[in-house]
Amino acid sequence: MVKRGGGGLVRGLGPYLLLSAALIAAYLHLTPVRTVMHSAAVIGIPIHFLASLPSTVLNAMQGHLTTADQLRKEFEAIRQRNLILQTRLHRFEFLENENARLRTLLSATPSEAEQVTLAALLAVNPDPSALTVLIDKGSADGVFQGQPVVDSGGLIGQVTKPGLFRSKVSLITQEDQAVPAQVARSGLRAVTYGGGPNRPLRVLYLDRNADIRAGDLLVTSGLGGRYPPGYPVARITGVERNLAEAFMTIAAEPASHLGRDREVLLLWLPDEDTSSHEKEIEIQADDD
Protein backbone atom coordinates (compact mmCIF):
# COMPACT_ATOMS: atom_id res chain seq x y z
CA MET A 1 0.00 0.00 0.00
CA VAL A 2 2.76 2.41 0.92
CA LYS A 3 4.33 3.42 -2.34
CA ARG A 4 5.70 6.83 -1.53
CA GLY A 5 8.16 7.74 1.16
CA GLY A 6 9.34 11.20 2.08
CA GLY A 7 10.99 11.47 -1.31
CA GLY A 8 7.59 11.25 -2.96
CA LEU A 9 6.35 14.29 -1.09
CA VAL A 10 9.40 16.34 -1.98
CA ARG A 11 9.28 15.34 -5.63
CA GLY A 12 5.51 15.33 -5.99
CA LEU A 13 4.59 18.53 -4.25
CA GLY A 14 7.84 20.39 -3.57
CA PRO A 15 8.20 22.09 -6.96
CA TYR A 16 4.64 23.42 -6.80
CA LEU A 17 5.06 24.71 -3.26
CA LEU A 18 8.22 26.54 -4.29
CA LEU A 19 6.64 27.84 -7.49
CA SER A 20 3.59 29.16 -5.61
CA ALA A 21 5.71 30.75 -2.90
CA ALA A 22 7.94 32.38 -5.51
CA LEU A 23 4.91 33.67 -7.39
CA ILE A 24 3.31 35.11 -4.26
CA ALA A 25 6.58 36.73 -3.20
CA ALA A 26 7.20 38.16 -6.68
CA TYR A 27 3.65 39.45 -6.83
CA LEU A 28 3.95 41.16 -3.47
CA HIS A 29 7.34 42.76 -4.01
CA LEU A 30 7.85 43.32 -7.74
CA THR A 31 5.64 45.85 -9.47
CA PRO A 32 6.29 44.57 -13.04
CA VAL A 33 5.16 41.08 -12.02
CA ARG A 34 2.03 42.63 -10.58
CA THR A 35 1.28 44.41 -13.85
CA VAL A 36 1.89 41.25 -15.88
CA MET A 37 -0.42 39.27 -13.59
CA HIS A 38 -3.18 41.85 -13.84
CA SER A 39 -2.85 41.81 -17.62
CA ALA A 40 -2.90 38.02 -17.66
CA ALA A 41 -6.34 38.22 -16.12
CA VAL A 42 -7.68 38.72 -19.65
CA ILE A 43 -7.91 34.92 -19.85
CA GLY A 44 -10.91 35.32 -17.57
CA ILE A 45 -12.93 37.27 -20.15
CA PRO A 46 -14.69 34.28 -21.78
CA ILE A 47 -15.43 32.78 -18.37
CA HIS A 48 -16.86 36.03 -17.04
CA PHE A 49 -18.87 36.34 -20.23
CA LEU A 50 -20.37 32.87 -19.76
CA ALA A 51 -21.02 33.53 -16.09
CA SER A 52 -22.95 36.70 -16.88
CA LEU A 53 -24.99 35.01 -19.64
CA PRO A 54 -27.84 33.75 -17.40
CA SER A 55 -28.60 37.20 -16.01
CA THR A 56 -28.15 38.81 -19.44
CA VAL A 57 -30.55 36.35 -21.03
CA LEU A 58 -33.01 36.74 -18.16
CA ASN A 59 -32.92 40.51 -18.54
CA ALA A 60 -33.45 40.26 -22.27
CA MET A 61 -36.34 37.85 -21.79
CA GLN A 62 -37.87 40.13 -19.22
CA GLY A 63 -37.76 42.90 -21.81
CA HIS A 64 -39.60 40.74 -24.31
CA LEU A 65 -42.13 39.38 -21.90
CA THR A 66 -43.32 42.61 -20.32
CA THR A 67 -46.69 43.57 -21.60
CA ALA A 68 -47.55 46.92 -23.14
CA ASP A 69 -49.58 47.72 -20.06
CA GLN A 70 -46.63 47.13 -17.74
CA LEU A 71 -44.41 49.19 -19.99
CA ARG A 72 -46.90 52.03 -19.99
CA LYS A 73 -47.06 51.96 -16.19
CA GLU A 74 -43.29 51.87 -15.90
CA PHE A 75 -42.96 54.69 -18.41
CA GLU A 76 -45.45 56.76 -16.46
CA ALA A 77 -43.53 56.16 -13.23
CA ILE A 78 -40.24 57.10 -14.87
CA ARG A 79 -41.79 60.22 -16.40
CA GLN A 80 -43.03 61.34 -13.02
CA ARG A 81 -39.68 60.67 -11.45
CA ASN A 82 -38.00 62.58 -14.24
CA LEU A 83 -40.29 65.53 -13.58
CA ILE A 84 -39.43 65.57 -9.91
CA LEU A 85 -35.73 65.29 -10.66
CA GLN A 86 -35.94 68.09 -13.22
CA THR A 87 -37.49 70.41 -10.67
CA ARG A 88 -34.83 69.50 -8.15
CA LEU A 89 -32.15 70.04 -10.77
CA HIS A 90 -33.36 73.60 -11.40
CA ARG A 91 -33.01 74.30 -7.74
CA PHE A 92 -29.65 72.63 -7.75
CA GLU A 93 -28.43 74.76 -10.64
CA PHE A 94 -29.55 77.85 -8.80
CA LEU A 95 -27.69 76.72 -5.70
CA GLU A 96 -24.62 75.88 -7.72
CA ASN A 97 -24.54 79.37 -9.20
CA GLU A 98 -25.01 80.87 -5.81
CA ASN A 99 -22.28 78.63 -4.44
CA ALA A 100 -19.87 79.68 -7.19
CA ARG A 101 -20.65 83.35 -6.51
CA LEU A 102 -20.10 82.97 -2.80
CA ARG A 103 -16.88 81.11 -3.43
CA THR A 104 -15.56 83.95 -5.61
CA LEU A 105 -16.51 86.33 -2.82
CA LEU A 106 -14.44 84.21 -0.47
CA SER A 107 -11.80 83.90 -3.20
CA ALA A 108 -11.74 80.17 -2.71
CA THR A 109 -11.12 77.68 -5.48
CA PRO A 110 -14.36 76.78 -7.21
CA SER A 111 -15.32 73.15 -6.96
CA GLU A 112 -15.17 71.45 -10.32
CA ALA A 113 -17.39 68.68 -11.56
CA GLU A 114 -15.88 65.22 -11.77
CA GLN A 115 -15.78 63.24 -14.97
CA VAL A 116 -17.53 59.92 -14.90
CA THR A 117 -17.53 56.70 -16.87
CA LEU A 118 -20.12 53.96 -16.67
CA ALA A 119 -18.85 50.46 -15.85
CA ALA A 120 -20.74 47.21 -15.50
CA LEU A 121 -20.44 44.90 -12.54
CA LEU A 122 -18.95 41.61 -13.75
CA ALA A 123 -18.78 39.45 -10.71
CA VAL A 124 -18.89 39.51 -7.00
CA ASN A 125 -15.95 37.80 -5.37
CA PRO A 126 -16.86 34.20 -4.54
CA ASP A 127 -15.14 34.66 -1.21
CA PRO A 128 -17.66 36.61 0.88
CA SER A 129 -15.02 37.79 3.31
CA ALA A 130 -13.20 39.61 0.53
CA LEU A 131 -15.94 42.22 -0.12
CA THR A 132 -14.71 43.08 -3.56
CA VAL A 133 -16.39 43.29 -6.94
CA LEU A 134 -15.05 43.12 -10.47
CA ILE A 135 -15.94 45.77 -13.03
CA ASP A 136 -15.51 45.65 -16.80
CA LYS A 137 -13.15 48.62 -17.15
CA GLY A 138 -9.40 48.47 -16.69
CA SER A 139 -6.23 50.46 -17.12
CA ALA A 140 -6.87 50.36 -20.88
CA ASP A 141 -9.84 52.64 -20.16
CA GLY A 142 -7.77 54.85 -17.88
CA VAL A 143 -8.78 53.28 -14.60
CA PHE A 144 -6.20 53.87 -11.89
CA GLN A 145 -5.37 52.59 -8.43
CA GLY A 146 -7.46 54.30 -5.78
CA GLN A 147 -10.12 55.57 -8.19
CA PRO A 148 -13.45 56.25 -6.46
CA VAL A 149 -16.46 54.19 -7.57
CA VAL A 150 -20.07 55.25 -6.94
CA ASP A 151 -23.52 54.07 -7.91
CA SER A 152 -26.94 55.71 -7.89
CA GLY A 153 -27.09 55.46 -4.11
CA GLY A 154 -23.66 56.72 -3.19
CA LEU A 155 -20.04 55.72 -2.69
CA ILE A 156 -19.23 52.04 -3.30
CA GLY A 157 -15.50 51.98 -2.75
CA GLN A 158 -12.24 52.38 -4.60
CA VAL A 159 -10.32 50.53 -7.29
CA THR A 160 -7.65 48.48 -5.58
CA LYS A 161 -6.42 46.37 -8.49
CA PRO A 162 -6.67 47.88 -11.95
CA GLY A 163 -6.28 45.09 -14.52
CA LEU A 164 -5.95 45.70 -18.25
CA PHE A 165 -9.63 45.27 -19.09
CA ARG A 166 -11.18 44.73 -15.69
CA SER A 167 -10.53 45.97 -12.19
CA LYS A 168 -11.14 44.93 -8.66
CA VAL A 169 -13.04 47.35 -6.48
CA SER A 170 -12.78 47.16 -2.70
CA LEU A 171 -16.05 48.04 -1.01
CA ILE A 172 -16.19 50.56 1.81
CA THR A 173 -17.55 47.76 4.00
CA GLN A 174 -14.16 46.06 3.90
CA GLU A 175 -12.48 46.10 7.26
CA ASP A 176 -9.38 47.93 6.03
CA GLN A 177 -11.31 50.66 4.22
CA ALA A 178 -11.82 54.08 5.82
CA VAL A 179 -13.68 57.01 4.26
CA PRO A 180 -13.30 60.61 5.42
CA ALA A 181 -16.89 61.83 5.74
CA GLN A 182 -19.00 64.49 7.32
CA VAL A 183 -22.54 64.62 8.62
CA ALA A 184 -24.64 66.31 5.93
CA ARG A 185 -26.88 67.99 8.53
CA SER A 186 -24.30 69.43 10.87
CA GLY A 187 -21.05 69.34 8.94
CA LEU A 188 -19.43 67.31 11.70
CA ARG A 189 -16.34 65.55 10.39
CA ALA A 190 -15.99 61.82 10.93
CA VAL A 191 -14.36 58.78 9.42
CA THR A 192 -16.29 55.63 8.58
CA TYR A 193 -14.60 52.27 8.89
CA GLY A 194 -15.73 49.06 7.22
CA GLY A 195 -17.13 46.47 9.57
CA GLY A 196 -16.54 43.34 7.48
CA PRO A 197 -19.02 40.98 5.84
CA ASN A 198 -22.66 41.46 6.81
CA ARG A 199 -21.65 43.95 9.49
CA PRO A 200 -22.54 47.65 9.63
CA LEU A 201 -20.03 50.42 9.00
CA ARG A 202 -18.52 51.94 12.11
CA VAL A 203 -17.92 55.57 12.90
CA LEU A 204 -15.15 55.72 15.46
CA TYR A 205 -13.62 58.30 17.78
CA LEU A 206 -16.54 60.69 18.00
CA ASP A 207 -16.91 62.55 21.26
CA ARG A 208 -19.76 61.57 23.57
CA ASN A 209 -21.49 64.90 22.98
CA ALA A 210 -20.88 65.14 19.23
CA ASP A 211 -23.93 66.21 17.22
CA ILE A 212 -24.90 63.00 15.44
CA ARG A 213 -28.01 60.87 15.59
CA ALA A 214 -29.73 57.93 13.91
CA GLY A 215 -30.97 58.81 10.43
CA ASP A 216 -28.16 61.27 9.71
CA LEU A 217 -26.63 61.05 6.26
CA LEU A 218 -22.85 60.92 5.99
CA VAL A 219 -21.34 62.35 2.81
CA THR A 220 -17.72 62.29 1.67
CA SER A 221 -15.84 65.27 3.02
CA GLY A 222 -13.16 65.34 0.35
CA LEU A 223 -10.43 65.37 2.97
CA GLY A 224 -7.52 63.14 2.12
CA GLY A 225 -8.02 63.85 -1.56
CA ARG A 226 -9.05 60.33 -2.48
CA TYR A 227 -12.83 60.74 -2.61
CA PRO A 228 -14.44 63.89 -4.02
CA PRO A 229 -16.68 65.73 -1.55
CA GLY A 230 -20.45 65.45 -1.44
CA TYR A 231 -21.17 61.83 -2.28
CA PRO A 232 -23.42 59.93 0.15
CA VAL A 233 -21.48 57.33 2.10
CA ALA A 234 -23.79 55.93 4.75
CA ARG A 235 -26.82 56.53 6.87
CA ILE A 236 -26.47 56.33 10.65
CA THR A 237 -28.55 53.47 12.01
CA GLY A 238 -27.66 53.51 15.66
CA VAL A 239 -25.89 55.77 18.12
CA GLU A 240 -24.94 54.44 21.52
CA ARG A 241 -23.68 56.77 24.18
CA ASN A 242 -21.91 54.84 26.88
CA LEU A 243 -21.00 56.93 29.90
CA ALA A 244 -18.11 54.64 30.75
CA GLU A 245 -16.37 55.27 27.45
CA ALA A 246 -14.95 58.42 25.95
CA PHE A 247 -16.27 57.74 22.46
CA MET A 248 -19.64 56.78 21.07
CA THR A 249 -20.45 53.48 19.41
CA ILE A 250 -22.00 54.38 16.06
CA ALA A 251 -23.27 52.00 13.39
CA ALA A 252 -24.18 53.03 9.85
CA GLU A 253 -25.31 51.28 6.73
CA PRO A 254 -23.87 52.06 3.29
CA ALA A 255 -25.90 54.47 1.18
CA SER A 256 -24.96 52.75 -2.06
CA HIS A 257 -26.86 49.79 -3.44
CA LEU A 258 -23.89 47.50 -2.90
CA GLY A 259 -24.32 44.44 -5.04
CA ARG A 260 -27.81 45.37 -6.17
CA ASP A 261 -26.98 47.66 -9.10
CA ARG A 262 -25.47 46.16 -12.21
CA GLU A 263 -23.93 49.48 -13.21
CA VAL A 264 -21.49 51.66 -11.38
CA LEU A 265 -19.77 54.98 -12.09
CA LEU A 266 -16.03 55.56 -12.10
CA LEU A 267 -15.03 59.07 -11.05
CA TRP A 268 -12.12 61.07 -12.35
CA LEU A 269 -11.20 63.84 -9.98
CA PRO A 270 -10.55 67.29 -11.45
CA ASP A 271 -6.93 68.38 -11.68
CA GLU A 272 -4.48 68.29 -8.83
CA ASP A 273 -4.50 72.04 -8.12
CA THR A 274 -7.97 71.92 -6.63
CA SER A 275 -7.15 69.05 -4.36
CA SER A 276 -4.00 70.75 -3.10
CA HIS A 277 -6.29 73.19 -1.36
CA GLU A 278 -7.98 70.31 0.35
CA LYS A 279 -4.70 68.72 1.28
CA GLU A 280 -3.84 71.88 3.22
CA ILE A 281 -7.02 71.48 5.19
CA GLU A 282 -6.20 67.86 5.76
CA ILE A 283 -2.81 68.73 7.20
CA GLN A 284 -4.45 71.23 9.50
CA ALA A 285 -6.97 68.62 10.51
CA ASP A 286 -4.18 66.19 11.26
CA ASP A 287 -2.54 68.68 13.57
CA ASP A 288 -5.43 68.98 15.98
Added chain:
Amino acid sequence: MISVSTTQRRTWIPFATVFLAMVLLVIPAPELIRGFLPDWVSLVLIYWALALPTRMKVSLAWVAGLAVDLLTLGIPGAHALSKAVLVYLVKILALRVRAYPLWQQSVVVMLLLGLEVLVFAIVDIVTEGGLGVLHRWTAVIVGGLAWPLIYLVLRRSRHLANLSR
Protein backbone atom coordinates in the same frame (compact mmCIF):
# COMPACT_ATOMS: atom_id res chain seq x y z
CA MET B 1 -1.07 1.27 -20.58
CA ILE B 2 -3.11 -1.33 -22.43
CA SER B 3 -6.34 0.05 -23.69
CA VAL B 4 -8.98 -2.45 -24.69
CA SER B 5 -11.92 -0.11 -25.05
CA THR B 6 -13.13 0.10 -28.60
CA THR B 7 -14.94 3.39 -28.15
CA GLN B 8 -13.15 6.65 -28.45
CA ARG B 9 -11.85 8.47 -25.39
CA ARG B 10 -12.97 12.04 -24.90
CA THR B 11 -10.23 13.52 -22.75
CA TRP B 12 -11.63 17.02 -23.24
CA ILE B 13 -14.60 16.27 -20.99
CA PRO B 14 -12.68 16.53 -17.66
CA PHE B 15 -11.18 19.82 -18.83
CA ALA B 16 -14.65 21.04 -19.77
CA THR B 17 -15.98 20.22 -16.29
CA VAL B 18 -13.18 22.22 -14.68
CA PHE B 19 -13.95 25.10 -17.02
CA LEU B 20 -17.65 24.90 -16.11
CA ALA B 21 -16.73 24.91 -12.43
CA MET B 22 -14.80 28.15 -13.00
CA VAL B 23 -17.84 29.69 -14.68
CA LEU B 24 -19.99 28.61 -11.71
CA LEU B 25 -17.42 30.12 -9.36
CA VAL B 26 -17.70 33.65 -10.78
CA ILE B 27 -21.47 33.80 -11.36
CA PRO B 28 -22.67 36.78 -9.36
CA ALA B 29 -24.77 35.30 -6.56
CA PRO B 30 -26.97 37.14 -4.07
CA GLU B 31 -25.07 38.13 -0.95
CA LEU B 32 -27.28 35.91 1.21
CA ILE B 33 -26.13 32.63 -0.34
CA ARG B 34 -22.64 33.70 -1.37
CA GLY B 35 -21.13 32.63 1.91
CA PHE B 36 -22.50 29.13 1.50
CA LEU B 37 -21.32 28.42 -2.04
CA PRO B 38 -18.43 25.93 -2.07
CA ASP B 39 -15.37 26.20 -4.29
CA TRP B 40 -16.65 24.23 -7.28
CA VAL B 41 -13.22 24.03 -8.87
CA SER B 42 -11.79 22.26 -5.82
CA LEU B 43 -14.66 19.78 -5.78
CA VAL B 44 -14.26 18.96 -9.47
CA LEU B 45 -10.49 18.59 -9.13
CA ILE B 46 -10.96 16.30 -6.13
CA TYR B 47 -13.32 14.14 -8.17
CA TRP B 48 -10.93 13.68 -11.07
CA ALA B 49 -7.99 13.01 -8.78
CA LEU B 50 -10.11 10.41 -7.03
CA ALA B 51 -11.42 8.75 -10.16
CA LEU B 52 -8.25 8.87 -12.26
CA PRO B 53 -5.37 9.14 -9.76
CA THR B 54 -2.75 8.14 -12.34
CA ARG B 55 -3.93 10.48 -15.08
CA MET B 56 -4.69 13.53 -12.92
CA LYS B 57 -1.51 15.49 -12.49
CA VAL B 58 -0.56 17.89 -9.70
CA SER B 59 0.66 20.27 -12.39
CA LEU B 60 -2.81 20.42 -13.96
CA ALA B 61 -4.31 21.30 -10.59
CA TRP B 62 -1.68 23.98 -10.13
CA VAL B 63 -2.50 25.54 -13.49
CA ALA B 64 -6.25 25.38 -12.77
CA GLY B 65 -5.61 27.09 -9.42
CA LEU B 66 -3.58 29.79 -11.10
CA ALA B 67 -6.46 30.35 -13.54
CA VAL B 68 -8.81 30.80 -10.58
CA ASP B 69 -6.39 33.31 -9.06
CA LEU B 70 -6.30 35.33 -12.27
CA LEU B 71 -10.04 35.00 -12.70
CA THR B 72 -10.80 36.50 -9.32
CA LEU B 73 -7.82 38.90 -9.42
CA GLY B 74 -6.64 37.32 -6.21
CA ILE B 75 -3.06 36.81 -5.10
CA PRO B 76 -1.61 34.64 -7.89
CA GLY B 77 -0.32 31.44 -6.39
CA ALA B 78 -2.77 31.09 -3.52
CA HIS B 79 -5.35 28.92 -5.24
CA ALA B 80 -2.61 27.29 -7.32
CA LEU B 81 -0.86 26.24 -4.11
CA SER B 82 -4.00 25.02 -2.35
CA LYS B 83 -5.25 23.05 -5.35
CA ALA B 84 -1.89 21.41 -5.89
CA VAL B 85 -1.81 20.30 -2.24
CA LEU B 86 -5.38 19.04 -2.50
CA VAL B 87 -4.83 16.96 -5.63
CA TYR B 88 -1.53 15.59 -4.35
CA LEU B 89 -3.24 14.30 -1.21
CA VAL B 90 -6.22 12.89 -3.09
CA LYS B 91 -3.92 11.06 -5.50
CA ILE B 92 -2.26 9.33 -2.56
CA LEU B 93 -5.53 8.52 -0.78
CA ALA B 94 -7.55 7.73 -3.91
CA LEU B 95 -7.48 3.91 -3.76
CA ARG B 96 -8.57 3.91 -0.15
CA VAL B 97 -11.19 6.68 -0.35
CA ARG B 98 -12.78 5.27 -3.49
CA ALA B 99 -13.84 2.22 -1.49
CA TYR B 100 -15.68 4.39 1.06
CA PRO B 101 -19.45 4.85 0.90
CA LEU B 102 -20.50 8.28 -0.40
CA TRP B 103 -21.22 9.83 2.99
CA GLN B 104 -17.75 8.90 4.25
CA GLN B 105 -16.30 10.40 1.12
CA SER B 106 -18.23 13.56 2.02
CA VAL B 107 -16.43 13.69 5.33
CA VAL B 108 -13.06 13.28 3.61
CA VAL B 109 -14.00 16.03 1.15
CA MET B 110 -14.91 18.32 4.04
CA LEU B 111 -11.52 17.66 5.61
CA LEU B 112 -9.78 18.38 2.32
CA LEU B 113 -11.71 21.62 1.79
CA GLY B 114 -10.94 22.55 5.38
CA LEU B 115 -7.27 21.97 4.65
CA GLU B 116 -7.59 24.33 1.70
CA VAL B 117 -8.99 26.99 4.01
CA LEU B 118 -5.94 26.47 6.22
CA VAL B 119 -3.66 27.00 3.22
CA PHE B 120 -5.54 30.25 2.45
CA ALA B 121 -5.16 31.26 6.09
CA ILE B 122 -1.41 30.74 5.87
CA VAL B 123 -1.21 32.75 2.63
CA ASP B 124 -3.31 35.49 4.25
CA ILE B 125 -1.05 35.67 7.28
CA VAL B 126 2.07 35.81 5.10
CA THR B 127 0.71 38.43 2.73
CA GLU B 128 -1.48 40.67 4.85
CA GLY B 129 -0.93 39.68 8.43
CA GLY B 130 -4.67 39.26 8.90
CA LEU B 131 -7.16 36.43 9.04
CA GLY B 132 -10.01 37.04 6.65
CA VAL B 133 -10.87 33.47 5.80
CA LEU B 134 -12.86 32.39 8.81
CA HIS B 135 -16.08 33.02 6.92
CA ARG B 136 -15.27 30.20 4.55
CA TRP B 137 -16.11 27.44 7.01
CA THR B 138 -19.77 27.37 6.02
CA ALA B 139 -18.72 26.85 2.40
CA VAL B 140 -16.55 23.90 3.51
CA ILE B 141 -19.51 22.17 5.12
CA VAL B 142 -21.81 22.89 2.18
CA GLY B 143 -19.06 21.58 -0.13
CA GLY B 144 -19.00 18.30 1.78
CA LEU B 145 -22.79 18.03 1.64
CA ALA B 146 -22.76 18.75 -2.08
CA TRP B 147 -20.20 16.01 -2.70
CA PRO B 148 -22.67 13.14 -3.48
CA LEU B 149 -24.30 15.33 -6.13
CA ILE B 150 -20.97 16.35 -7.64
CA TYR B 151 -19.85 12.73 -7.55
CA LEU B 152 -22.91 11.43 -9.39
CA VAL B 153 -22.89 14.17 -12.02
CA LEU B 154 -19.17 13.84 -12.71
CA ARG B 155 -19.29 10.04 -12.76
CA ARG B 156 -21.87 10.39 -15.51
CA SER B 157 -19.50 12.72 -17.39
CA ARG B 158 -16.65 10.24 -16.86
CA HIS B 159 -18.69 7.47 -18.42
CA LEU B 160 -19.49 9.76 -21.31
CA ALA B 161 -15.79 10.40 -21.71
CA ASN B 162 -14.98 6.68 -21.66
CA LEU B 163 -12.29 7.23 -19.07
CA SER B 164 -12.12 4.32 -16.68
CA ARG B 165 -8.60 4.64 -15.38
